[in-house]
Amino acid sequence: MQIGLQLYTLRRAFQTDPVATLKRVRAIGYDAVEFAAPLGTDFAALRRTMDEIGLVCPAAHVGLDDLRQRPAEVLKMGEQLGCDYLVLPYLTPEQRQWDEVIPALDGLARTVRAGGFGFAYHNHDFEFEGGEGDRPYDRILAGADPDLVKMELDLYWTRKAGQDPEAMLSRLSGRVKLVHLKDMAADGDMADVGAGVMDFASLIAAARAAGAEHFIVEHDRPAEPWESVAASLNHLRGLTLPA
Numbered sequence: 001m002q003i004g005l006q007l008y009t010l011r012r013a014f015q016t017d018p019v020a021t022l023k024r025v026r027a028i029g030y031d032a033v034e035f036a037a038p039l040g041t042d043f044a045a046l047r048r049t050m051d052e053i054g055l056v057c058p059a060a061h062v063g064l065d066d067l068r069q070r071p072a073e074v075l076k077m078g079e080q081l082g083c084d085y086l087v088l089p090y091l092t093p094e095q096r097q098w099d100e101v102i103p104a105l106d107g108l109a110r111t112v113r114a115g116g117f118g119f120a121y122h123n124h125d126f127e128f129e130g131g132e133g134d135r136p137y138d139r140i141l142a143g144a145d146p147d148l149v150k151m152e153l154d155l156y157w158t159r160k161a162g163q164d165p166e167a168m169l170s171r172l173s174g175r176v177k178l179v180h181l182k183d184m185a186a187d188g189d190m191a192d193v194g195a196g197v198m199d200f201a202s203l204i205a206a207a208r209a210a211g212a213e214h215f216i217v218e219h220d221r222p223a224e225p226w227e228s229v230a231a232s233l234n235h236l237r238g239l240t241l242p243a
Contacts, residue, residue: 001204001215001241002031002032002056002214002215003030003031003032003181003215003216003217003233003236003237004030004031004032004033004034004058004214004215004216004217005025005030005032005033005034005216005217005218005229005233006033006034006036006061006180006216006217006218007021007025007033007034007035007036007037008036008061008218008220009217009218009219009220009222009225009228009229010025010225010226010229011036012225013225013226014037018037018041018046019045019046019049022046022049022050022053022055023049023053024226025055025229026053026054026055028226028229028230028233029233029237030055030217030229030233031054031055031056032055032056032057032058032214032216033050033055033056033057034057034058034059034060034061034087034178034214034216035057035059035060035061035077035081036060036061036089037060039066039070039073039074039077041077043076043077043080043081044080046081047080047081047082050081056082057081057082057083058083058084058085058178058213058214058216059083059084059085059086059087059120059152059178059214059216060077060078060081060083060085060086060087061087061088061089061090061122062074062077062086062087062088062089063088063089063090064088064091064095064101067086067088067108067111067112068108071111074086074112074115075111075112075114075115075117078112078115078116078117079115079116083117084117084118084213084214085117085118085119085120085150085152085177085178085214086112086117086118086119086120087119087120087121087122087152087178088105088108088119088120088121088122089122089152090122090124096126096136098136098139102136102139102140102143102144103143105119105121105140105143105144105148105149106144106145106148106149109144109145109148109149110148113148118150118177119148119149119150120149120150120151120152120177120178121140121144121149121150121151121152122151122152122154122178122180123137123151123152123153123154123157123158124154124157124161125157125158125160125161127140127161128158128161128162128163129161141172141175146174146175150175150176150177150178151172151175151176151177151178152176152177152178152179152180153165153168153169153172153176153178153179153180153207153212154179154180154182154218155179155180155181155182155198155203156180156182156183156184156190156198157182159184159198160184160188165198165203166202166203166206169203169206169207169209169210169212170206170209170210172210173209173210173211174210174211175211176207176210176211176212177211177212177213177214178212178213178214178215178216179203179204179207179212179214179215179216180216180217180218181193181200181203181204181215181216181217181218181232181236182217182218182219182220183195183196183197183198183200183232184196184197184198185197190219190220190221190222191219192219192222192228192231192232192235193217193231193232193233193235193236194231194232194234194235194236194238195231195235200235200236200239201239201240201241204239204241217229217232217233217236219232
């Protein structure tokens, strides 16, 4: 199974030397990377490096303001990187105007689709605040067109919000296309994959059954980023996973 890495995990190294970072990610054994880089980045040059070393980029994270204000640059980035999906990764507290944002998702997705890409929404825990049925995540699932707006499910943040990630994968069957592999320590903090309480063999099997296509390791705040990404991949490679 192809395993990717969200480059936000290595954001300091990437900012210092993106080419060296990509080469080291590949040397560790990752097959893919998910970008989270400013639109001014020289994506064409990085794509040449990726082609040379055998890395692919199934997805890139794109902020709401860039999707709204710089769509041509967003689509150019996706084309240069060879993305399958462009992902809305986070909404700032000021942007969480759900009555405005949720109806706008279909339009953003149509813009992305016109460029040849799928569109997905990535969750944190704040989307699960409130009463069931009226939570932002429930409203997104009900209010956005499932053919246009897919999901990138973050397993850690889903569990942090008090949800069962495996049950959520089942709920999202046919709609979840990307999964962030991120573990939870016993105290509720983030952990390297395999160092926490989550059963990734079962979760990956459930995600595959739900139609997920891309599996991406991430750790938002690792103490030692390079050790973290290597440990997570080593754990995943040691599991019995689907081909």
